[in-house]
Amino acid sequence: MSKHADSLSSYDPGEYPAVAVTVDIALFTIVDDSLSVLLVQRGEPPYEGAWALPGGFIRPDEDADVAARRELKEETGIAAPRHLEQLKTFSTPDRDPRMRVVSIAYTALAPGLPPATAGTDAASTRLWSVTKLKRRGAPALAFDHQKIMSDALERVRSKLEYTSLATSLIRQPFTIAELRHVYEAVWDTELHAANFRRKVLSVDGFVVPTRGTRSAPGGGPPAVLYKAGKATRLSPPMLRH
């Protein structure tokens, strides 16, 4: 006899304490060549004044993906991130001091600086450089959001290797050098420009050339502009170094 069936059939809302299910989103973007995460400042206790990941309750008619999209839009004005992916669920019993809250965490990516977030209280929403967040003196995040954020960061770092996610962090069209800057910002390394170009162009369906070119201030010939190709999985993968 399955315990699953047993416990489920005998479930009684009074038997177990109420469990709340939320979604929290770690949205990454690139600001001034450095990877940044979007945080909102809490206006109420607990952790009043502390910075936290955007998020909120799942509604009765929503699955977690829908709730994540809705919360992101409501809290930050970002209607459609270029990438949204479930990360992991955090369920430590005392992670919220008020009651049992299970959080389904998401990783999201959006290109460049988001436009002025209309309908949002700009004062309480900010992009934080992830390297600065690790420094001493940086604000501690509310709840276990520091852990969620660093898990999300690790996921993004490793997915850049074998997926085409890097193109979700820049506006299209882009130059190969701009794409390289994305990799360099996320991985915090320097990549060999000539070999990087060859590698990117050799991976089938990663980028496709457009007609346009772009000149950069400071010299150099105009660079060919590319847009993202159809490939989502890169094989062979990009190498961190």
Next chain:
Amino acid sequence: MSKHADSLSSYDPGEYPAVAVTVDIALFTIVDDSLSVLLVQRGEPPYEGAWALPGGFIRPDEDADVAARRELKEETGIAAPRHLEQLKTFSTPDRDPRMRVVSIAYTALAPGLPPATAGTDAASTRLWSVTKLKRRGAPALAFDHQKIMSDALERVRSKLEYTSLATSLIRQPFTIAELRHVYEAVWDTELHAANFRRKVLSVDGFVVPTRGTRSAPGGGPPAVLYKAGKATRLSPPMLRH
């Protein structure tokens, strides 16, 4: 002002319908050179008589990892799988016809045939070959467990490439040929024996030789026995072909 704070502070158990949180575990093992998943047969409606993944409710004092270990032990007698890892959370509103149930799914790996599962109703617990489960005529799984199982399978398949998880699917010590059979069973391919050996031995910390050897029936010199090394991440990764 953060919606998160707003909704959370105004949370009232009566305002939202009760949400139940469960864990479900896809435990894989290898039986007769073929990858198999452990299923339990449901004794009550809904889906009475159907096969389902083992699982059950999270208790108030447990996080999901603890609950997954407990349920696995209670339902299948397996006290400590060699690997247990959170997969993904499934939250479609109507995935359980009785009430809102959010399931945190796990992937687990154990070597060889589990010993006779003491304390378990053997008649309602079975290992199913995953290739047979895909065939027409195979039983449909309860709830969305087919989807959970195939997501878990895909995760195991891809993690074999860049982690040392294959060693979790065989008893130690093992021969290189046995390790190769694991890869061949999970990936459903044939691998080149000589190159496989060289590759495995060249990856630092993947396997370490022991003093022992093992002779197989049917001929051939005794094969050197190895045990798992300290590496969890394989670099460079094993290639599917």
Next chain:
DNA sequence: GTAATAGTGTCTATAAGACAGTATCCG
């Protein structure tokens, strides 16, 4: 002109994949 960058050519070290061949065991 000068500095900077885009893009190409090419050399070397390494690794994957294929195949041949030898040694050692079971029956």
Next chain:
DNA sequence: CGGATACTGTCTTATAGACACTATTAC
């Protein structure tokens, strides 16, 4: 003995990484 398997040697081909070089632009 014959068949099967463990294990090694080696050849070919592909690729990563390094470096040199040319072309084209901003200033």
